[in-house]
Amino acid sequence: AQSVTQLGSHVSVSEGALVLLRCNYSSSVPPYLFWYVQYPNQGLQLLLKYTSAATLVKGINGFEAEFKKSETSFHLTKPSAHMSDAAEYFCAVRNSGNTPLVFGKGTRLSVIA
Amino acid sequence: GAVVSQHPSRVICKSGTSVKIECRSLDFQATTMFWYRQFPKKSLMLMATSNEGSKATYEQGVEKDKFLINHASLTLSTLTVTSAHPEDSSFYICSAKPSATDTQYFGPGTRLTVL
Numbered sequence: 001a002q003s004v005t006q007l008g009s010h011v012s013v014s015e016g017a018l019v020l021l022r023c024n025y026s027s028s029v030p031p032y033l034f035w036y037v038q039y040p041n042q043g044l045q046l047l048l049k050y051t052s053a054a055t056l057v058k059g060i061n062g063f064e065a066e067f068k069k070s071e072t073s074f075h076l077t078k079p080s081a082h083m084s085d086a087a088e089y090f091c092a093v094r095n096s097g098n099t100p101l102v103f104g105k106g107t108r109l110s111v112i113a
Numbered sequence: 114g115a116v117v118s119q120h121p122s123r124v125i126c127k128s129g130t131s132v133k134i135e136c137r138s139l140d141f142q143a144t145t146m147f148w149y150r151q152f153p154k155k156s157l158m159l160m161a162t163s164n165e166g167s168k169a170t171y172e173q174g175v176e177k178d179k180f181l182i183n184h185a186s187l188t189l190s191t192l193t194v195t196s197a198h199p200e201d202s203s204f205y206i207c208s209a210k211p212s213a214t215d216t217q218y219f220g221p222g223t224r225l226t227v228l
Binding site: 051100104 | 117119147155156157159162206208215216217218219220221222224
């Protein structure tokens with residue numbers, strides 16, 4: 001069975017500071033990994049995904065994530081936080097095919113001016 | 114590309130009535146769509162997997178007679194909450210996966226409030 005653990009339900013950073021949102025997964029087969037962002041009262045928007053190609057994945061809005069198999073991690077980073085980055089971030093995993101995504105509990109990112 | 118819409122975005126209904134939520138893939142065909150429920154400040158909980166032309170697969174604990182799912186075409190899936198009660202109030206989100214890709218695209222969600 002697959003599962004995702006997001007460490008920290010709430011992360012607060014200053015504007016311009018590094019953003020680091022942690023995600024660890026468990027999967028019995030090579031996983032597909034995703035990060036989604038959700039703004040208030042909206043659906044989910046795909047930030048980036050890992051599908052067994054390059055381990056460092058670049059996404060939209062300056063975010064990137066690195067797949068580390070040895071650590072079973074897929075942490076999301078951004079060098080410099082912007083006020084508009086404040087949102088809920090979800091890490092998700094699934095196997096190949098039509099299996100559904102399994103989501104972590106989410107991390108709320110606050111950006112302080 | 115890869116836009117998923119949901120209608121309505123918000124709905125308020127009386128207890129005991131039924132509500133239908135539509136999920137459409139606007140610019141691609143989706144043999145598989147998923148329905149999620151999100152409680153306040155909680156993660157998304159998968160309710161069911163909807164396959165075009167066949168019965169939906171429900172997750173454990175989800176009442177299939179209460180949450181009716183129909184996936185009649187490659188671009189439309191509907192979720193009907195039957196005999197709604199206040200505890201059904203939630204944010205319902207659908208997603209659709211193009212056949213040849215690994216990515217699920219999410220709709221904007223539907224806020225259901227049952228009075």
